[in-house]
Amino acid sequence: MNIEYFLAKRLITAKDYKSSISAPIIKIAISAIAIGMIMMIVSVATGIGLQQKIRDKVSAFNGHIIISNYDNNQSEVTLVPVSKNQDFYPKFNSVPGVSHIQAVASKAGIIRTETAFEGIILKGVGTDYQWDNIKEYVVSGNLPNFSKALNQEVLISQLLANRLNLKVGDAFNTFFIKDDHNKLPNIRRFKIVGIFSSGFQDFDATYIIGDIRHIQRLNKWETDQVGAFEVFANDFSNIKSIGEQVYQQTSSTLDTKTIIEKYSYIFEWLKLFDLNIIVILVVMILVATINMVVALLVLILERTQMIGILKAIGANNWSVRKIFLYNAFYLVIRGLFWGNLIGITMLLIQKYFGIIQLNPENYYVNQAPVDINLLYIVLLNLLTITVCFLVLLIPSYIITKISPVKAIRFD
Numbered sequence: 001m002n003i004e005y006f007l008a009k010r011l012i013t014a015k016d017y018k019s020s021i022s023a024p025i026i027k028i029a030i031s032a033i034a035i036g037m038i039m040m041i042v043s044v045a046t047g048i049g050l051q052q053k054i055r056d057k058v059s060a061f062n063g064h065i066i067i068s069n070y071d072n073n074q075s076e077v078t079l080v081p082v083s084k085n086q087d088f089y090p091k092f093n094s095v096p097g098v099s100h101i102q103a104v105a106s107k108a109g110i111i112r113t114e115t116a117f118e119g120i121i122l123k124g125v126g127t128d129y130q131w132d133n134i135k136e137y138v139v140s141g142n143l144p145n146f147s148k149a150l151n152q153e154v155l156i157s158q159l160l161a162n163r164l165n166l167k168v169g170d171a172f173n174t175f176f177i178k179d180d181h182n183k184l185p186n187i188r189r190f191k192i193v194g195i196f197s198s199g200f201q202d203f204d205a206t207y208i209i210g211d212i213r214h215i216q217r218l219n220k221w222e223t224d225q226v227g228a229f230e231v232f233a234n235d236f237s238n239i240k241s242i243g244e245q246v247y248q249q250t251s252s253t254l255d256t257k258t259i260i261e262k263y264s265y266i267f268e269w270l271k272l273f274d275l276n277i278i279v280i281l282v283v284m285i286l287v288a289t290i291n292m293v294v295a296l297l298v299l300i301l302e303r304t305q306m307i308g309i310l311k312a313i314g315a316n317n318w319s320v321r322k323i324f325l326y327n328a329f330y331l332v333i334r335g336l337f338w339g340n341l342i343g344i345t346m347l348l349i350q351k352y353f354g355i356i357q358l359n360p361e362n363y364y365v366n367q368a369p370v371d372i373n374l375l376y377i378v379l380l381n382l383l384t385i386t387v388c389f390l391v392l393l394i395p396s397y398i399i400t401k402i403s404p405v406k407a408i409r410f411d
Contacts, residue, residue: 025298026298026299029291029292029331030338033292033336033388034335034336034338034339035339036285036288037340037343040280040284040380040384041343041377042346042347043276043280045376046350046368046369047273048277048373049369049370050363050365050369051273052371053369054266054364054365057137057198057199058263059232060137061134061198061200061203062230063102064230064232064242064243064259065239065243066259067088067229067230067231067246067254067255068229068254068255069082069253069254076121077106077107077121078227081105081225082227082228082229083225084103084226086250087249088229088246089101090128092249095245095249097235098231098234098242100231100232101230102125102129102130102229103126103226103227104124104125104126105123105215105219105226105227105228107121107124107176107215107219108120108122108176108177109176111172111174112172112174112175113164113172116164116165118160118163118164120206120207121207121208123208124216125146125211126226130232134196134198137196137197137198139195140195142193144194146213150214152190152210153191154192154208154209155192155194155195155208155209156194156196156208157195157203157207159201159204160204166192168192168194169193171191172190173188174190175187176188176218186218188218190208190210199360200364201361212226231246239259285388289391289392292332292388292392295331296324296395296396297395299324299327300324300395300396325396328388328389329389332384332388333385347370347372350368350370
């Protein structure tokens, strides 16, 4: 074993490949491994990062599971109220995995300013609303305070604020149509205390967030009546099973819907990223292994005489094959080192500086998010090493067909 290791080491470092015919091919093989690892790390980190960021955004503004009356399911506007006097409110203790539940309501209206008007939906929230979920999306101003008396404070999106030429501190009138369309609409004057940007065109172009008590008064509801409940789960990966348990624990007059069902078009689109990641991994590993196979074949042909000499002094086929496999393994490690170094550096630059910007109308985010997970990186390295090693066993089999006599005379 020591002799084999010494010979392998000599084979790897001899003349530093500078005068070797295989030098350019070896450099190409190392570069292919490095580029492949960079592509795999970046694709996995950005793919998973984008999925998580979009998922978190949808959850922040809608919860993971929505409980409402059946009559409200086909509309973003609350039509039929739900009583807050439920066994699952304010704590959903009967279902493990539920972290929070909050009451909300919504009502359509029209914002009218001196220069423009926009149709909107007022999303009413109360003291149980979890502001921490959307705090990071507030781009200016502060969060409204609904813990005391009814007030006119609202959050408005950056998109609506730009369209209506409004800013933090401005007030505006909102008209709400009554059930009896022959009567004059109700008018509410709101004051902007904060501006948010979620990146979701449908949400930013439509919603403002205000006190739920305004909607209760506009709809002439009781103080214990709301539009729906938003439920948050501890683990998003279990949202389907938690949603089924929530459905079983609610009244037969209520329905539940997960955000995966409500925004199915978004989550179906996100699934495409999994396919893209798999395709990239397969292609990159295939390119890397092909280059390594070519490099190994060139090394074998270039050192045919050495193979003949080793066999002549008694080395068996497997011992000689291991020398070349050690060499190939060394090249793979070099490629992985540079690939990991460059790939992780690129991810860190993107994470902290946001160099790559995205169109939020298409991707729902302003910049490419990354998820730097060391477990994924380690698994990618192990996968590459394993596949390359197994594939390289095939060309190394050529060594068993080399005759010592012919190899020593080979020129």
